[in-house]
Every structure is written in C-alpha cells, then in structure tokens.
Amino acid sequence: MNPIDSINPKELEDQYELLVYPRRNIVLVRGKGAKLYDDRGQEYIDCASNVGVSNIGHGREEVARAIYEQYLTLSNCYGMFYNPVRARLAEKLISLSPQGLKRVFFCNSGAEAVEAAFKFARASTGKTEIIAAMRGFHGKTFGALAATWGEEYQKPFVPMMPGLKHVPYNNFQKLNEAVNEDTAAVILELVQGEGGVRVGDKSYFHQVRNLCNQKGILLIFDEVQTGFGRTGTLFACEQFVEPDMLCLAKSLAGGIPMGAVLCSNAVNVPVKSHTSTFGGNPLACAAALASLEVIERENLPEKAKTLGEYFLGELRSIKSEKIREVRGLGLMLGIELKEKAGPYVQKLMESGVIVLLAGPTVIRLLPPLIITREEVDVVLSALKEALG
Ligand SMILES: Cc1ncc(COP(=O)(O)O)c(C=O)c1O
Structure with missing residues (x-):
C-alpha cells in the first residue's frame, strides 16, 4: 500500500x-x-x-510532459542569466497581449503581481497614491491587502500600507473626485470576482482610461482571475480598454504557480529594484508555454x-x-x-x-x-x- x-x-x-x-x-x-x-x-x-x-482542465498531459522534460533540462535559472524558455514565454505573452503592452515582469502569484505593479507605478510616476475599488480583491500580501476591500481581511493586520483609497466600483464620478496630483495608479478588476462576480461597464472603463491619459495616471487591470480565456477573450481587457499594466497569475502556467505583470512603455523601474528568486523559472515558463498552446489549439x-x-x-x-x-x-x-x-x-x-x-x-x-x-x-x- x-x-x-x-x-x-x-x-x-x-x-x-x-x-x-x-x-x-x-x-x-x-x-x-x-x-x-x-x-x-x-x-x-x-x-x-x-x-x-x-x-x-485537470491532469493535462501536455503540461505534465513539458514540466517533466524541463525539470530534467533546467528547472531554475535566476533572472541574472538569460534562458531560452523564459525568452520564448516573454515574447509569446507580449505577442498575445494588447498592443501597448511591451514588457513582462515574472513572479509567482497574483498578490506578487499586484505588489510589483504598485511598486512599478510609484517608481514610474514619482507619485504615491493608488486608487482601488470597493469590493475589489487583489490578494493578501501587505501592498495587495491595502487594495483589497473588506474589514475581515485588513483588520487583524493594521496599519495598512498608506496611500490606498477606495471608491465605489463602476462609478466614474466618485473615481474622478478621488484623483489628485499624488495619484500614481488606479487598479481595477474588469469583472470583480471575490466581490460578487460584477461586470463593469464598457463606458466606465473608457472614462477611466481617458482620465488616466489626461492626468498621467497608470491604469492597472488585475486579470489574475479573468485572464486566459475565462471571460470569452484571452484577456478580458480585449472587450474593454487597454491598461498600462496587466496583472496575471492563476491560470497562466496550467496549474503551476506563476504570476506576471505585462507593462506598457510608461513603466520604468531601476535595475535591481524589484526581483524574485523563482520569478520566471524555466519550469513554470515551460508549463505556461504548454498551457498557452492548449488554450490556442482548443x-x-x-x-x-x-x-x-x-x-x-x-x-x-x-x-x-x-x-x-x-x-x-x-x-x-x-x-x-x-x-x-x-x-x-x-x-x-x-x-x-x-x-x-x-x-x-x-x-x-x-x-x-x-x-x-x-x-x-x-x-x-x-x-x-x-x-x-
Ligand atoms: C483578482 C485577483 N487578484 C489577486 C488575487 C491574489 O492571487 P494569489 O492568491 O495568487 O496571491 C486573486 C486571488 O483570488 C484574485 O482573484
């Protein structure tokens, strides 16, 4: 036995x-x-x-084979070294994503992708405040938690990271009122998942996009849950507007832990300022490539x-x-x-x-x-x- x-x-x-x-x-x-x-x-x-x-789906042989072969070839390769599997995945993700997204940062989970996006927003704009939505969910590490709505999640861990503001979801006027000269970014889900499966309006996201353009604010879409075909397009934003940063995780690598932030050219961070030991490891990259192939083929x-x-x-x-x-x-x-x-x-x-x-x-x-x-x-x- x-x-x-x-x-x-x-x-x-x-x-x-x-x-x-x-x-x-x-x-x-x-x-x-x-x-x-x-x-x-x-x-x-x-x-x-x-x-x-x-x-x-579960038990996919394509992903199992990719992981097995990649583990025997090379499972880990810190980002200071180049690696062909990571290179292929980076190129693939950028080729599949909205036009304005040009570069990727790899990490290991949804919350990590959100953390990275917040840091990138501050570093790129020189501004500190981030606006999130009520009922939004972005993960439970400190930065992500500050953006996640809900006393039950935040209360045991106060004080929260400063600089986060919440406004009602799908209400452009309230968001507009909350913006000021310190606003670095707005983070939103296109369909709020944990918050009750609420689909935002197209007109709302267009208004938010225009506002961000006018004020030099970065628009972050959290597609950790809506990504990889879930809503009827590879990324939900294809049905709405383009973000400056797209946070991905969950289904990215067919069940293997992996996260990513896809970034427009508006995002710039100094070398060494944000890294991750396991981020973009060839094992997860191979799984992601195999999974993307299934998504496309089927x-x-x-x-x-x-x-x-x-x-x-x-x-x-x-x-x-x-x-x-x-x-x-x-x-x-x-x-x-x-x-x-x-x-x-x-x-x-x-x-x-x-x-x-x-x-x-x-x-x-x-x-x-x-x-x-x-x-x-x-x-x-x-x-x-x-x-x-
Ligand atoms: C929209 C969204 N963002 C972020 C997260 C956090 O992802 P993780 O649990 O991988 O940290 C989740 C998890 O449910 C999520 O649904």
Missing part, C-alpha cells in the same frame, strides 16, 4: 497547519478534465477550477464565450424565489441569492458539484473552460434541484 493512502489528511492538516482556510469536509486526491475525485472515489464536476487556476476563449452564453441563459431561466440576480461574462458566472449562499454550496457539493462563494450571498461558477455542454447540463440540474 502507498504510505500516503494510510494517513488521515483531515486530522493531520487540522493538527499541523495554521488554520487560515475555511475548510470543506472532503479530501480531494485526483482530477481529470473538468472532474475531481475524493478519497472515497466520489466524482465531482469542478465549477471552481481552484478559483480560476485550472482553465485548461480555442478556449471562444468556447468560454459560447458555452458561457448558454450557461448564463439557462441560469437566468431557472425559476426560483431564492435568486435575486444572475450575472457574468464567459465562464465566470454568479448567482446572487436573497439569502446566505453557504448552505447551497454545501448542498451542491453533496450532489457532486463543486462551486465557490463570492461574498455571503453569491454562488460563483468558474468551471474549467474545457467543460462539456453535457457537464454544464448536469450542473444546471443540480442547481435547479438545490435552488428549487
């Missing part, structure tokens, strides 16, 4: 790890495609994708668009007194209830569907983009049953 099969993961994790995650009472051991399996062999349809990581952004439209339409046709609103873009969907969503998330899990919360009353669906229409129909039946 494999020694890992004889342990009790719940007991060990509860005993030995810091208890910072609200846990669900299952042990996940395997994933394939859009399916996850627990230690009892129970199958689940994954509508969480590890909060937007697994856009290409046309996953288009698939997210068409299947997302079907999913959204079907969700909107569910007749339930419990539903307040259904919203979303591509395969990033939210069902806002008139009551707490937690019990429904649990009920769905018991019927074989894993979903997420986005705030207390919103059920968030982020399935792998390779999910089939048949699997979506099974999820819809489970939702009808749970919310009926």
Whole structure:
C-alpha cells in the first residue's frame, strides 16, 4: 500500500497547519478534465477550477510532459542569466497581449503581481497614491491587502500600507473626485470576482482610461482571475480598454504557480529594484508555454464565450424565489441569492458539484473552460434541484 493512502489528511492538516482556510469536509486526491475525485472515489464536476487556476482542465498531459522534460533540462535559472524558455514565454505573452503592452515582469502569484505593479507605478510616476475599488480583491500580501476591500481581511493586520483609497466600483464620478496630483495608479478588476462576480461597464472603463491619459495616471487591470480565456477573450481587457499594466497569475502556467505583470512603455523601474528568486523559472515558463498552446489549439476563449452564453441563459431561466440576480461574462458566472449562499454550496457539493462563494450571498461558477455542454447540463440540474 502507498504510505500516503494510510494517513488521515483531515486530522493531520487540522493538527499541523495554521488554520487560515475555511475548510470543506472532503479530501480531494485526483482530477481529470473538468472532474475531481475524493478519497472515497466520489466524482465531482469542478465549477471552481481552484478559483480560476485550472482553465485548461485537470491532469493535462501536455503540461505534465513539458514540466517533466524541463525539470530534467533546467528547472531554475535566476533572472541574472538569460534562458531560452523564459525568452520564448516573454515574447509569446507580449505577442498575445494588447498592443501597448511591451514588457513582462515574472513572479509567482497574483498578490506578487499586484505588489510589483504598485511598486512599478510609484517608481514610474514619482507619485504615491493608488486608487482601488470597493469590493475589489487583489490578494493578501501587505501592498495587495491595502487594495483589497473588506474589514475581515485588513483588520487583524493594521496599519495598512498608506496611500490606498477606495471608491465605489463602476462609478466614474466618485473615481474622478478621488484623483489628485499624488495619484500614481488606479487598479481595477474588469469583472470583480471575490466581490460578487460584477461586470463593469464598457463606458466606465473608457472614462477611466481617458482620465488616466489626461492626468498621467497608470491604469492597472488585475486579470489574475479573468485572464486566459475565462471571460470569452484571452484577456478580458480585449472587450474593454487597454491598461498600462496587466496583472496575471492563476491560470497562466496550467496549474503551476506563476504570476506576471505585462507593462506598457510608461513603466520604468531601476535595475535591481524589484526581483524574485523563482520569478520566471524555466519550469513554470515551460508549463505556461504548454498551457498557452492548449488554450490556442482548443480555442478556449471562444468556447468560454459560447458555452458561457448558454450557461448564463439557462441560469437566468431557472425559476426560483431564492435568486435575486444572475450575472457574468464567459465562464465566470454568479448567482446572487436573497439569502446566505453557504448552505447551497454545501448542498451542491453533496450532489457532486463543486462551486465557490463570492461574498455571503453569491454562488460563483468558474468551471474549467474545457467543460462539456453535457457537464454544464448536469450542473444546471443540480442547481435547479438545490435552488428549487
Ligand atoms: C483578482 C485577483 N487578484 C489577486 C488575487 C491574489 O492571487 P494569489 O492568491 O495568487 O496571491 C486573486 C486571488 O483570488 C484574485 O482573484
């Protein structure tokens, strides 16, 4: 017997790890495609994708092979040395991103990408203030946390990094009023994920873009969750406007930790001022290249668009007194209830569907983009049953 099969993961994790995650009472051991399996062999349809990581699905052989081969070739290569795999990924990402984005900084997570963007904004503009949105989520390291909305996250760790201001999302007038001569950057999600799956208006982002142009403010889009096909285009900003910096992570490397900030020529930082030991390591770069190849070959952004439209339409046709609103873009969907969503998330899990919360009353669906229409129909039946 494999020694890992004889342990009790719940007991060990509860005993030995810091208890910072609200846990669900299952042990996940395997994933394939859009399916996850627990230690009892129970199958689940994954509508969480590890909060937007697994856009290409679980257990992809293309990524596994790339990682295996790259590890045997060279797994780490500090940024002071050139490396062909990192070079290829940098070129690839820039070629796939909006025209004005010309350079990339590699890191290891979403929060790190946001941290880097804030530092780059200060260094590039010589100004200190950053404006973020209420209900925005940008991660939990100190800089990112200051931009993340929510007392529950910030309160245990005050004082916050100074210079952060929050304004209501999707409200141009309030943002305009908050801008002053010290404003270095504005950071926004195009679809607020943790904040309840809220899609901003095109006109709002156009107004913000114009304001930033007029005032010499850098516009940062946090696409850590919306990136890599999730909303129906490779990057959500393709449906809105171009940023000066684009923060990426989660699904970038097919499940391997990696983050990146794509930057316009307005971004300039001194040599040595911001670096990362693991940032751009060839192992993660190889995984990212393999994952991008899958996204392109299988046309996953288009698939997210068409299947997302079907999913959204079907969700909107569910007749339930419990539903307040259904919203979303591509395969990033939210069902806002008139009551707490937690019990429904649990009920769905018991019927074989894993979903997420986005705030207390919103059920968030982020399935792998390779999910089939048949699997979506099974999820819809489970939702009808749970919310009926
Ligand atoms: C929009 C957004 N930004 C940043 C982050 C932080 O990413 P990480 O958990 O990799 O630090 C998240 C994580 O959920 C996110 O959704």
